[in-house]
Amino acid sequence: MSTTQIHVTGGGDYLVNIGRGMLADPEPFFGPIFGPAVNKVLIIHPPTMGAIANKLREQLMGEREVLLAEVPDAENAKRVEVAAFCWQVLGQADFTRSDAIIGLGGGAVTDLAGFVAATWLRGVKLIQVPTTVLAMVDASVGGKTGINTAEGKNLVGSFYAPHAVVCDLDVLEKLPRNELLAGFAEVVKCGFIAEPEILDILEADVDVATDPTSTEFQRLIELSVGIKARVVSEDFTEQGQREILNYGHTLGHAIEHAERYTWRHGAAISIGMVFAAELSRMTQNLPDEVVDRHRRILESLTLPTTYGAEAWEHLLTTMKRDKKARGSMLRFVVLRDIGQPTILNVPDTSILFTAYQELTA
Ligand SMILES: NC(=O)c1ccc[n+]([C@@H]2O[C@H](COP(=O)([O-])OP(=O)(O)OC[C@H]3O[C@@H](n4cnc5c(N)ncnc54)[C@H](O)[C@@H]3O)[C@@H](O)[C@H]2O)c1
Ligand SMILES: O=C(O)C(=O)C[C@@H](O)[C@H](O)[C@H](O)COP(=O)(O)O
Ligand SMILES: [Zn+2]
Numbered sequence: 001m002s003t004t005q006i007h008v009t010g011g012g013d014y015l016v017n018i019g020r021g022m023l024a025d026p027e028p029f030f031g032p033i034f035g036p037a038v039n040k041v042l043i044i045h046p047p048t049m050g051a052i053a054n055k056l057r058e059q060l061m062g063e064r065e066v067l068l069a070e071v072p073d074a075e076n077a078k079r080v081e082v083a084a085f086c087w088q089v090l091g092q093a094d095f096t097r098s099d100a101i102i103g104l105g106g107g108a109v110t111d112l113a114g115f116v117a118a119t120w121l122r123g124v125k126l127i128q129v130p131t132t133v134l135a136m137v138d139a140s141v142g143g144k145t146g147i148n149t150a151e152g153k154n155l156v157g158s159f160y161a162p163h164a165v166v167c168d169l170d171v172l173e174k175l176p177r178n179e180l181l182a183g184f185a186e187v188v189k190c191g192f193i194a195e196p197e198i199l200d201i202l203e204a205d206v207d208v209a210t211d212p213t214s215t216e217f218q219r220l221i222e223l224s225v226g227i228k229a230r231v232v233s234e235d236f237t238e239q240g241q242r243e244i245l246n247y248g249h250t251l252g253h254a255i256e257h258a259e260r261y262t263w264r265h266g267a268a269i270s271i272g273m274v275f276a277a278e279l280s281r282m283t284q285n286l287p288d289e290v291v292d293r294h295r296r297i298l299e300s301l302t303l304p305t306t307y308g309a310e311a312w313e314h315l316l317t318t319m320k321r322d323k324k325a326r327g328s329m330l331r332f333v334v335l336r337d338i339g340q341p342t343i344l345n346v347p348d349t350s351i352l353f354t355a356y357q358e359l360t361a
Contacts, residue, residue, distance in 0.1 A: 004222050008229045010236030011143045011161030016225050018136070018218065022168040023052065023129070026059050033100075033127055033164045034064060040099040041066045044086060044113040046073045049105050049131055052171065056104065056129075067093055075261035077108045078147040080156070086116040100125035103162075106132035106179070107139030107265065111154070114145030118160030128162045132175055133183025134266055136167040137190070137224035138245075142232035148261065152321045153253040159237050167221065172212040181301045182266030184210060185248075187220055188297055189273060190227040192290075193244045193333075193341045198223050199297060206300045243324060244341040247333040248273030251356075254318035258311055270303035271359060278355040280334040283344055290338060309360035316349060 003019030022029050034041070041064055045053040050070060057066040069089045071077045101124060103113025110128045117126035128140035146157020172180065184202075191198030201216050202209050209216045228245065235241040252272030256263055277294045280286035295305050324331040330346045346352060 004218075006222070006225050006229050008141060008161070008233055010232040010234070011159055012163065014162060014164050016141055016165040016167065016229065018167045018169070018221055018225065020168060020170050022166050023056060023171060026056060026166075029164065029166050030060060030102075030127060031063065033125065037098040038100045038125060039064050040093060040095050041102060042069055042086070042090060042093070042095065042100075043067070043102045043104050044069045044071060044109060044116065045104040046071060046077060046106070046109050048073065049109075052131070053104055056102070071109065071112060074106070074108050075148065075256075077105075077112045078154075080147055080149075082112060083116055083119070083147055086112070087120060090116070090120050095120065095124065097121045097124060100127065100163075102127045102129055103140070104129040104131065105135070106130070107135040110135050110140045111144075111146055111157070114143065114160055114162065115147055115157055117162075118145055118158040123160065126160070126162045128165045130165065130167055131171045133172065133180050133221070134186055135183075136169075136221055137183065138186040138228060140165045140167070141225055141228045142245075143236065152318060153256055153261075154323075155321070161236070167225075169212055169218060169221070175212075178302075179264065180212070181210065181303065182264035184301045185266035185270045185273070185298070185303055187224045188294075188301070189245075189247050189269065190224040191297075192273070192277075192294065192335060192338055193247050194227045194231075194339055195223050196338050199293065199338070202297055202300070210301070243331075243343060244333055246324060247335075247341060248276050250319050250322045250324065250330070250332050251275045251315060253322065254315040255307060255311075257318045258314055267304055270298045270301075271305060271307050274298065274305045275355055275359055276332060276334055278358045279332055279344065279352070280336070282351065282355055284334055284336045284342070286335050286337065290335070306359050306361040309357070312353060312356055315356075316352065319352075 006016040101117040103110040130136040130140035143161035146154040248269040252269030255268040277291045
């Protein structure tokens with residue numbers, strides 16, 4: 001299968017390369033981006049990607065000096081202490097404005113590496129190399145970078161577009177099945193907000209659709225990146241349209257916070273999407289069949305669709321810190337129908353509690 005290139009213009013002008021074998025022969029994808037100006041490259045990676053990071057380092061060495069920064073796994077990477085560690089490595093190795101960073105890992109690492117690239121000397125070149133489904137279809141594209149604070153998810157960050165994204169599907173070979181399926185929550189999100197073909201492919205045969213060696217799998221990655229690319233190219237800094245990518249995230253982020261970031265992001269937004277669908281049924285007349293379709297598809301991916309009744313007050317408090325909130329007004333992405341997202345302003349939270357009761361087991 002050949003490499004597909006998807007062009008993104010928001011915040012810059014770059015390509016998302018989707019294919020196989022790219023990391024076996026990386027120079028054609030990295031060399032032209034680095035050009036002669038890049039003398040030093042820092043690869044930021046989690047422990048699970050140590051072997052691949054080492055190999056990439058050896059392959060890119062020669063034309064430039066390549067260093068590695070191993071950071072804590074998963075959400076533990078998205079902490080200010082870890083960003084400070086990366087700044088220290090860059091400082092001690094005398095990285096200048098003409099040097100570059102590679103984010104090699106899942107969404108946690110691409111969010112961190114993006115933030116470090118945006119802030120080091122106020123911005124150096126960045127190539128994202130996503131290694132999970134979630135990072136391929138969502139986190140590595142579009143330039144939302146950031147870290148968490150004790151109060152909530154992604155509360156500190158910047159909009160900083162990468163200079164290229166390299167999605168080599170071969171790296172998914174060792175991705176644990178539960179991680180792979182969690183990433184599909186963002187694929188399902190793209191299906192409901194903008195691309196019904198995604199839902200049809202998943203419903204036709206979920207095992208084939210989630211087999212990383214199938215053509216259907218690559219098609220799903222391409223369709224999802226296509227949606228993300230279109231939205232962020234139109235509204236890079238989230239002045240309006242981009243908010244649709246937050247479907248399911250208002251409750252989802254609150255669940256991640258309540259679970260102290262031990263849950264997969266995809267699992268949390270799976271529940272968040274069912275909540276948003278219930279809210280859509282109550283306020284936008286979203287047909288029952290579409291709400292049921294959310295549950296059916298997410299459950300076919302073994303993703304959770306219920307959450308504990310006792311958690312409500314805590315979740316509501318956390319949701320008030322959501323970036324879409326304006327003053328005391330909570331705002332949610334809801335659906336009028338498949339492919340027709342809109343924003344719901346919620347001055348009175350009682351309606352949220354009613355929708356939430358549909359989720360409690
Ligand atoms: N910036 C954005 O637009 C955006 C979009 C969606 C999600 N996110 C963020 O992405 C994060 C979630 O990303 P994620 O689901 O990729 O989780 P993750 O980065 O925590 O990775 C999940 C796990 O898989 C391991 N792993 C990664 N690649 C692997 C591989 N190829 N083989 C084996 N193990 C591998 C990691 O070490 C980790 O343990 C969240 O912090 C979320 O907020 C950001
Ligand atoms: O790219 C976007 O815009 C998104 O909202 C994509 C989300 O899937 C992603 O989880 C993002 O990190 C959420 O951002 P936040 O602004 O709600 O923190
Ligand atoms: Zn997300």
